[in-house]
Every structure is written in structure tokens, then in C-alpha cells.
Amino acid sequence: MTWTFVNTHFFKEGAAVLQTNDLALQRGYGVFDYLRTANNQPLFIDDYLDRFFNSAQQLFITIPYKKEKVKQYIFELIAKNNIPESGIRMLATGGYSPDGYSPVTGNFVLQQQPLQTPDNEKFERGIRIVTYAYQRDFPAVKSTNYLMGVWLQQQLKEQHIDDVLYFHHDIISEFPRANIFIITTDGRLLTPAANILQGITRRKVLELAPEILPVEERDLSIAELKNAAEVFMTSTTRRILPVVEIDGIQIGNGHAGRISTQLYKRFLDLEAEVLRD
Missing domain, CATH: 3.20.10.10 (D-amino Acid Aminotransferase, subunit A, domain 2)
Structure with missing residues (x-):
């Protein structure tokens, strides 16, 4: 079973939870990005981080970390999972909205899964x-x-x-x-x-x-x-x-x-x- 990062901690996949009042669930409001690893190395990671943070800014979603911290967590996730050829998803949600409509500080998730590119x-x-x-x-x-x-x-x-x-x-x-x-x-x-x-x-x-x-x-x-x-x-x-x-x-x-x-x-x-x- 792979590891996932949610907000502040690493969890075994299946153990991580988000509340049901998150705007990503209630209104489909969130941003993400997806990068690929080869030989346990992330490809073009800075390009993907820039786009991820730009998407969040455009939708007024607050990512609770700076880019360098997110990069650090990505490398930690890669080390913990050891899936050499993989895809890594960065997700920032609209957060736990008190009225089910207004975005607040978002929840932040990192996921990794095996990935096979076309031959x-x-x-x-x-x-x-x-x-x-x-x-x-x-x-x-x-x-x-x-x-x-x-x-x-x-x-x-x-x-x-x-x-x-x-x-x-x-x-x-x-x-x-x-x-x-x-x-x-x-x-x-x-x-x-x-x-x-x-x-x-x-x-x-x-x-x-x-x-x-x-x-x-x-x-x-x-x-x-x-x-x-x-x-x-x-x-x-x-x-x-x-x-x-x-x-x-x-x-x-x-x-x-x-x-x-x-x-x-x-x-x-x-x-x-x-x-x-």
C-alpha cells in the first residue's frame, strides 16, 4: 500500500480522510497538477509546481505551503513509496467552507501511483x-x-x-x-x-x-x-x-x-x- 500526504502528515493510502464539507466534494472546486517520475526522479518538477500554484491563485485557493516545501514533500513521498516509474498528483481543494460555497484555506494532498507510458x-x-x-x-x-x-x-x-x-x-x-x-x-x-x-x-x-x-x-x-x-x-x-x-x-x-x-x-x-x- 502506498503513502499519501494530506495537509501535514503522511498516511497509508486509505487512512487519509477529508471532511465532507470540502468544496472539492460539495462544488467540485479545486485545482491539481500531475507530474511524472522516471527512475524515482521527478521530471520538470519546477514547471509543474509553477503551474499548480498559478492555478490555485487564479481560483483564489490558498495552498498552505510555499513551493519549496511542496517540493520537499514530493521528494519525501518518492522516497517512502519507491515507485520508480510513477505519476504524482498535487491537489489543492476549496477547503472546509462554512457556507458550502465560499473558498477558504484549501486542503493539500499528494498522491503517487505507478504509471506506464505508451510503448x-x-x-x-x-x-x-x-x-x-x-x-x-x-x-x-x-x-x-x-x-x-x-x-x-x-x-x-x-x-x-x-x-x-x-x-x-x-x-x-x-x-x-x-x-x-x-x-x-x-x-x-x-x-x-x-x-x-x-x-x-x-x-x-x-x-x-x-x-x-x-x-x-x-x-x-x-x-x-x-x-x-x-x-x-x-x-x-x-x-x-x-x-x-x-x-x-x-x-x-x-x-x-x-x-x-x-x-x-x-x-x-x-x-x-x-x-x-
Whole structure:
């Protein structure tokens, strides 16, 4: 059984409790972030901490610790659990609200669980997606509100579809848990600039990509998406994963594209470099 950290202490999972008047339970009001470990080392931890604290600030949620203290607890959790390849969730809730509506000092939780990233076969095969008209509230915030994404799961399973990409007024934005990139037929890398969560993996790809091809962040239409030479998603748990079919339309040759593969290899090299430091 793994260890969990809640507010001030480490608990064996299952022993930690929160009161039922927490706004995360009463109103679904909370923020979180999720980072990955490799060989018991957290990857890009400062980037994730910055985003976590920014999300909390945007929703007026008070995290009871400074960033460095949270980082310390993360390293302690890693040492106690010894799960080399894992995901770590940081959660800050709206707190024990006296009126069930107003946020107060939040409860703070750290959880860790084993995590397996997609293998090379999954990368080469890619995923099939559909588009869906929806725009998240507070897209720059990584909140606990995944109502639409969770609600759509049954429909996706019935259609044997891997994921859903949101759009609004014909402009694409993001997946429920990932960002989107397209590679045009004339060799440019494009990704939405607005109404998205600024993904950490997305940021790393934007830093790596200019060595390979020109990069633009701007509004992208559904037509541009479906006419792309290559499409891929980026996320913490999936790194870079090609999209080979959108709304029944095949993208490229139906497999991982050349540039997507180049970027994937460069991202793996970046991870290895971080682990060496």
C-alpha cells in the first residue's frame, strides 16, 4: 500500500480522510497538477509546481505551503513509496467552507501511483479521435472539473475512439487531458495559442521544435486540422502521441509521421538529459 500526504502528515493510502464539507466534494472546486517520475526522479518538477500554484491563485485557493516545501514533500513521498516509474498528483481543494460555497484555506494532498507510458508500438500505431464542440471554463487553470471529458467516455468507448478534441466556433483548442499540434503539408508546426491549458510537454516541444521546422502558435480551424500532414498530442503521461484518424478521416499515411517521430526522439533525449543532471 502506498503513502499519501494530506495537509501535514503522511498516511497509508486509505487512512487519509477529508471532511465532507470540502468544496472539492460539495462544488467540485479545486485545482491539481500531475507530474511524472522516471527512475524515482521527478521530471520538470519546477514547471509543474509553477503551474499548480498559478492555478490555485487564479481560483483564489490558498495552498498552505510555499513551493519549496511542496517540493520537499514530493521528494519525501518518492522516497517512502519507491515507485520508480510513477505519476504524482498535487491537489489543492476549496477547503472546509462554512457556507458550502465560499473558498477558504484549501486542503493539500499528494498522491503517487505507478504509471506506464505508451510503448513504441503504441506510438507507431497512433490514436483515433473525434472532435466535439465545447470550451472549458477557465482553460488556463488545471482544475478538478473534468465533467465533459468524463461524460464523453461512454460515447468514445462505444465508437472505439481513443480521445476527443474540443473546438469552439470551428477553432480547435485541446483534448480533455492533452494539447494538440499539427504539421502542415509545407512543413510548419502549428498549435493553438488561446483557450487552452499551457501544457508542460507542449512547452518542451515548442522549445525543441525550432531546430527542426518553423513553429507558429495561433488559432487553428478544423479544416486545417484535417488537412494536416501529421497530427500529434502532447501530455505528461503520453509524451508525444501521433493522431492518425480524425472524425473518420485518415491523417497522413495512417501511422506515426517522420517529423512527429523526430520530435518524439528529441523529447526522449531531453528526458534523459534531465535525469543525468
